[in-house]
Amino acid sequence: MKLAENLKKAVLQAAMQGKLTRQLKTDSSVDDLLQKIAKEKARLIAEGKIKKEGGESLPLAPERKRSSATPSPRGTPPKTPDNSPQVLEENSESSRQRTTNTRFEPIPQEEIPFEIPENWRWVRIGNCLEVVMGSSPESSSINSKNEGIEFHQGKIFFGENYLASSGVYTSKPTKIVNEQFILLCVRAPVGKVNFLNRKICIGRGLSGVRGLGKINKDYLYYLLKTYESYFNKEATGTTFKAIGKDTILDTIIPLPPIEEQQRIVEKLNSILPLIDEYGKEEDELVALSQNFPEDIKKSVLQSAMQGKLTKQLQTDSSVDDLLKKIAEEKETLIKEGKIKKDTTKAGASGRALEEITQEEIPFEIPENWRWVHFSDVMDIRDGTHDSPRFFDSGIPMVTSKNLKNGIIDFSNIKYVTKEVAEQINLRSNVDTGDILFAMIGSIGNPVIVNKDREFVIKNMALFKNFAKKCIKIEYVYNFLILQQVFLRSIASGGVQSFIALNVFRKMLFPLPPIEEQQRIVEKLNQILPIIDSMAVYGTKKKAGRPKQEEALSFIRTFLQAKKQAQPKTAAPEILELKTKAKQELPAAVKKYAGLMGVTYNRITIRHQKTRWGSCTKTGNLNFNCLIMKMPDQVRDYVIIHELAHRKELNHSSKYWAIVAEYCPWYKQAKQWLKDNGQELMER
Incomplete structure (x- = not known):
């Protein structure tokens, strides 16, 4: 397993044990938070917005033994004879009767997986979170014509953090979740999570999880990420593994004060991107160690054939x-x-x-x-x-x-x-x-x-x-x-x-x-023998090979030169557009490719100064990240324009007839590009 992945898991685990942030005495009481959760859940049950799950008890970890000199945590409610905190109810008798099952019960010590700070509590998911299990709608209602609500069956459109568009809809939705929920995959692969930023219908492969009592959604997202391996262990099935609702509801989780939840989120938001960057470098190093020297040779040759290995001189002949x-x-x-x-x-x-x-x-x-x-x-x-x-x-x-x-x-x-x-x-x-x-x-x-x-x-x-x-x-x-x-x-x-x-x-x-041509040949004659003769990274040196220090020095110089040769377009907006394009464009391309009956290979996102997109003979699609700044219909036109080349690799009348069939608004889109394209390209 990669070191970066292990490091990320360790950091998330430390966060969920309260070891990543400082505990403050001024934080509000978790017991008060649990009371609010109990009241909110009782209200939602009474209003018929959520269903009652079993006995509706709200278990807690047993109280730690304290000396008489140690004060109780701030805001701890009075105790019942069985030493469990008592729920503070509304004054009306009917209200007390309606929520008599929302008492706090200790969680057995043997279930607790690790220690948490004294002002935190162990609770079961079923008592502090709303869980909606997906249910597939009628197959006849599923369409790609934007009729009804967007539908997702499983994690196929999960992004790095946010769910991408599926391009699939249902006119008869069953289970609906919105941006308040975190998506949790309940069928293989079990445990994957994603944020939502819109309302969708979920099928049997997904569940939606929402915090009650103002539990921080970002904290809940990170918390569920730490439970991926646990849910995988609990999954059952022969054809494919899955977890049921009871498994989710019965799972115990650590609940810190609201203020601590926010501190954890802020700390993870600052640390995890650094680990991701390290992970990218680790990926490069692993790939280099596994495939060197062949891959580095390909990279050098590709750079040579693109004119990036040598200096272009104005004195060269025509x-x-x-x-x-x-x-x-x-x-x-x-x-x-x-x-x-x-x-x-x-x-x-x-x-x-x-x-x-x-x-x-x-x-x-x-x-x-x-x-x-x-x-x-x-x-x-x-x-x-x-x-x-x-x-x-x-x-x-x-x-x-x-x-x-x-x-x-x-x-x-x-x-x-x-x-x-x-x-x-x-x-x-x-x-x-x-x-x-x-x-x-x-x-x-x-x-x-x-x-x-x-x-x-x-x-x-x-x-x-x-x-x-x-x-x-x-x-x-x-x-x-x-x-x-x-x-x-x-x-x-x-x-x-x-x-x-x-x-x-x-x-x-x-x-x-x-x-x-001569300069390229001379440069390759210098570089390629070094690559061919050096030992693979991580193996023993062999007799007759140049020193690894010399070869590694060359690699560092080459990779640095490649970075310097790249256009300096890594502005925050461009990075954001590239990320957005990688999340959203694959689904749009898949949708239109299906409608047009064409296939394609890989999709590449770049920041270019001359083209919005291109399609090679082999079906590789390239898109400019700036198309994410276009109106939706103009962006769709660019996608359809490139996919049409899978049928006609030209701009003949036959080609434009294909474009017109699937993009009736293409003339308006072309006009928009004519009026606004140059300004957008210059961003």
């Missing part, structure tokens, strides 16, 4: 001029018959930039870079896919199993005849400086060829650099190292996965100036 030279070189080689003309749509180099839509672009790059299709800058071929007859000697045939750690391993090789090799080489002759990339089976493992013998390739993508003065092949190699993870994720096939050649040709490629 990429547009570079593209013209590449196009001219390609055209010359096509005319000479040295390379074939690419007839795919992505291969039309003159139209490459125009064909890449904003929605296709996976991440931002520097202004002086350009996005191009991979086939615009590489001659892309593949080896044979036939299965020739093999011999004990002849010309080696390289397959995916022979690509290992950036080299070709000839130790386990098969051979073909010279005649077969010549036939294969007509389409895929390999030269020094080419890149091989496995496209079937174990996809990836690129190798820059340093040819020291003749060989042929099978089930292999071959990337030939036809414009060597414009493209650094080492830059392309590092791009493919990063890209191979994505390519594996989209590979087709059942028993044996594969990547079609056309996928490589249409792949988007971030093209920097030639000078910047």
Whole structure:
């Protein structure tokens, strides 16, 4: 278990034992508070607003023995012969008769789990809290058309602290709770809690818990969080575990004075965010220790491909001029018959930039870079896919199993005849400086060829650099190292996965100036060997590896540089908007995706200066946190706009027809963005 989680539990437990705050003699009496609770509950029962639960006794922990010199706690009511405090009732006889069952009874000593301050009391939940158990409404009444009241069955829309919108409603609500209640999950996972800020209907997986007698709601929230493990232990069931109402009502809890409740809340509000921040750092460290060096390598390569690893110089040459030279070189080689003309749509180099839509672009790059299709800058071929007859000697045939750690391993090789090799080489002759990339089976493992013998390739993508003065092949190699993870994720096939050649040709490629390509290659040549050779965090040092201090120093420098490279937008309002977006947008996206019949992958929230949202080919959605400042209908339009790209990755008339179907007000929303968008972006 994580240290931060253990620390948070320890702090919450200390708070509930009165060890986190100072006890003050000036605090009001808990016994007076219990009298108020008893009166309020009796009134609510009489008014039919809550039901009577059993005998309605109000048990307390037995009084501690005190010497005659020790005064009783301030405000303690007179004692009955059995030494339990007497409830102070209204003067009317009828009132006394109505609440005769609301007496205080001692809680057995063996039930008390830990010591609490003398001016606190142990009480049962059933005697000081209102508990509403959920009940599912008729299935025919459940809808997504905003008809009736919002409905929640379980904790699926629980946020970090507050409940997010479900987008599901019922026109025939059963059990309703409002912002006065804390939500408690009573079916697996049992014990999770969330705040409410609106009225909802709850199903069988939830209960609502509300304090009586002005019990502090925030204190109650923190208190219930400490009882998660207890409720889990008490849960029963085979298919899934659950707790019933009796279990909740019979649970004993510590009740401090009202003033102490507030002090506890204030103290926890100041401490827990610090633990959460520590937890984030701990998560990073744990992830680093588990996945290093692979994850840090990916992070470094991603930074390199976004221009964040090196300094951009105004003296660099123009990429547009570079593209013209590449196009001219390609055209010359096509005319000479040295390379074939690419007839795919992505291969039309003159139209490459125009064909890449904003929605296709996976991440931002520097202004002086350009996005191009991979086939615009590489001659892309593949080896044979036939299965020739093999011999004990002849010309080696390289397959995916022979690509290992950036080299070709000839130790386990098969051979073909010279005649077969010549036939294969007509389409895929390999030269020094080419890149091989496995496209079937174990996809990836690129190798820059340093040819020291003749060989042929099978089930292999071959990337030939036809414009060597414009493209650094080492830059392309590092791009493919990063890209191979994505390519594996989209590979087709059942028993044996594969990547079609056309996928490589249409792949988007971030093209920097030639000078910047060289700087990136040099920087990666410095960094990647350190990452590859250092010991994994937390393991023993191995011979031949650089000192861990050197490697860790690099990591600290790199992570710090990444932080400095990030836009300085961590203003309180932006942080608040990001939090709100993470809580509310997933439910809205899920609702509209269901209505539109589309799927999506992950949702990312950013603070951007140019876009409200985007949708990638793989269904990853990105939203600007500033959309939380928009009117609801405009925000919904942005969501529908991006989800519509799951059907049409363009802005054609067919696309706008889809938007209009699910967002009839889209023209008004677009006008609002036109009138107000720029001002909002500049926040």
